[in-house]
Amino acid sequence: MTLSSSTRERLLDAAEEIFAREGYRAASLRAITTRAVVNLAAVNYHFGSKPELLEAVFTRRLQAMNRARVHGLALVLESARAAGRPPKARKLIEAFVEATLEHARSGPGERNFMALVLRSLSDTDHTVKRAFEDFMKPTFDALRAAMAEALPALAANELWWRLQFALGAMIRMHHLALAAESGGNNPSQPAVAEAIRLLTDFVHAGLSAPPAARSGHAASAQGEPS
Amino acid sequence: MTLSSSTRERLLDAAEEIFAREGYRAASLRAITTRAVVNLAAVNYHFGSKPELLEAVFTRRLQAMNRARVHGLALVLESARAAGRPPKARKLIEAFVEATLEHARSGPGERNFMALVLRSLSDTDHTVKRAFEDFMKPTFDALRAAMAEALPALAANELWWRLQFALGAMIRMHHLALAAESGGNNPSQPAVAEAIRLLTDFVHAGLSAPPAARSGHAASAQGEPS
DNA sequence: GTCTATAGATTGATAGAC
DNA sequence: GTCTATCAATCTATAGAC
Secondary structure (H helix, E strand, O other): OOOOOHHHHHHHHHHHHHHHHHHHHHOHHHHHHHHHOOOOOOHHHHHHHHHHHHHHHHHHHHHHHHHHHHHHHHHHHHHHHHHHOOHHHHHHHHHHHHHHHHHHHHHHOHHHHHHHHHHHHHHHHHHHHHHHHHHHHHHHHHHHHHHHHHOOOOOOHHHHHHHHHHHHHHHHHHHHHHHHHHHHOOHHHHHHHHHHHHHHHHHHHHOOOOOOOOOOOHHHHHHHOO | OOOOOOOHHHHHHHHHHHHHHHHHHHHOOOHHHHHHHOOOOOHHHHHOOOOHHHHHHHHHHHHHHEEEEEEEHHHHHHHHHOOOOOOHHHHHHHHHHHHHHHHOOEEEEEEEEHHHHHHHHHOHHHHHHHHHHHOOHHHHHHHHHHHHHHHOOOOOOHHHHHHHHHHHHHHHHHHHHHHHOOOOOOOOOOHHHHHHHHHHHHHHHHHHOOOOOOOOOOHHHHHOOO
């Protein structure tokens, strides 16, 4: 933890790291302030409370992260439009996955933040859920809109679910990569690069599979609530 | 919480439920003993400590759950062998997913336990990780062995990753179903049934996609450590 | 803005009567 | 086996000196 930055930022860095490693609930303000080499009372002075500190950690990096992903999608859409043809599903997946990983590796802070995001995806703590609620949505919507152009044959409901499955596969890869990384046994960089390629293949095949034959009730055509 | 069962079992039931809902760390022994209508000191008397209580919760249902899944796979393998042909990947997926869901719905206790398993998959707490460590492995190995017969063209490494992606998709479906279920807005039973069918389609397409063209280094042919 | 000191609540665990 | 009572540790948050 560099002492050159302000107390406020050192607190955000330390919180990001410890929330990611220990989880929101298990992380104590004492551990965070100690890591930040800052007085315990500074949290209350600068942020007010522990929940507000978590919120500040999120808002600091969310914009940049989502912008990187949506930008990656936009590039693919643009070049497809310029060529007068629909975008390719595979290109969109690659853009999304690569933008995410590239951003997550752009610095140590971003790396910690990615770990925190991953954790938060399955954290059921009330505070975490609320702070994280609107995070995936704009990005997911952008992905869905782009993918709808690439796969016009899919019903809205079917596309929604397939994208959720794709997200699940992607999240699992991140989990395994992160666990191997911090778990001591180094999976070596090439293995991760290989995994990304395998992920793209898998997800692409799943998304591009022929639409399910409608077996009766078409009532499930509308998207999910959330 | 029925009062007809023993103190020990009422504690296990209550712990299962509250660990699943609040998470291991956030769940207090007071909340658990209150729910079980049992004295606070009973936890220490019957199990010794909080970690040991968690372990007892796991071991109570693990066997039955994994047996149901492995049995589902075995049935498919058997009938394929009887017919003298390799098993179908789709049948294996269906068997695995259905055995899991069927078991998870076989009773209120099993339902809670499934929620706890889901939580534990991404819990980074030391105690939870240790208690959960060897849980997925035997089942995953059975799935991998069966699937290797169905998809002999895939390299071991590639099959390993694809199965992990498939698991990720499955886990995500469970997460969404569970969140919708406990989140008030009822996704209606048919929607979940539809999701299972869509999941099977997605996963099957991903698993059965043609093997990746080996792009140079064949060093990644061995399976992952864990 | 940063510090010390501490309030106030909650936790896991246990001693000892019954 | 079950109870009451309580210890010791830990937590978030805050009051008030500097």
